[in-house]
Amino acid sequence: SQQGEEDPQALSIQEGENATMNCSYKTSINNLQWYRQNSGRGLVHLILIRSNEREKHSGRLRVTLDTSKKSSSLLITASRAADTASYFCATDALTDSWGKLQFGAGTQVVVTP
């Protein structure tokens, strides 16, 4: 079964708007990662946040982590058409082998010009 679940399943926005997606997970984690997947391609790592961190930034990306609620959010600011992709969260659960990543179902984001 999947450890992480993203919400919403799909998101449609216009260029320049912000996109926010959420990830909830079930068990305690070592870290949580976000990946992007363009259609027909492999996944690309975006950002990793450790269990003792609450917020992290990378360019137009902002990730938060709330371990008490077992949830994370990914914010993409000032979105561009090139941000159109599926976004996945992945968790490294404490109960699993160190480094074993399990992925959620993903959020499909469409950014229209």
Place this chain on the structure above:
Amino acid sequence: DARVTQTPRDKVTEMGQEVTMRCQPILGHNTVFWYRQTMMQGLELLAYFRNRAPLDDSGMPKDRFSAEMPDATLATLKIQPSEPRDSAVYFCASGLEAGELFFGEGSRLTVL
């Protein structure tokens, strides 16, 4: 430019045939993963190696699937015999322990 290389990119085969997918992880990475992606199930973890030793293959149907790392530069995923329900995109990913994963472009398998 270091990257994970997967072959074949596309494979169409008939039910009952053996399928072998290969992956060359990034040099120096000590963890290798095999994932399967379908519309219905999303990304499923099939097998996971660290330093070439299998750590977890609980997600893999044991009767027909096998995963190996004959050496540090090659990981293989074999399906024998293949079935239509095995149709999916199979991804290999490599990384360093508890860090980010680098994914290959995937092997799209269609079993008729």
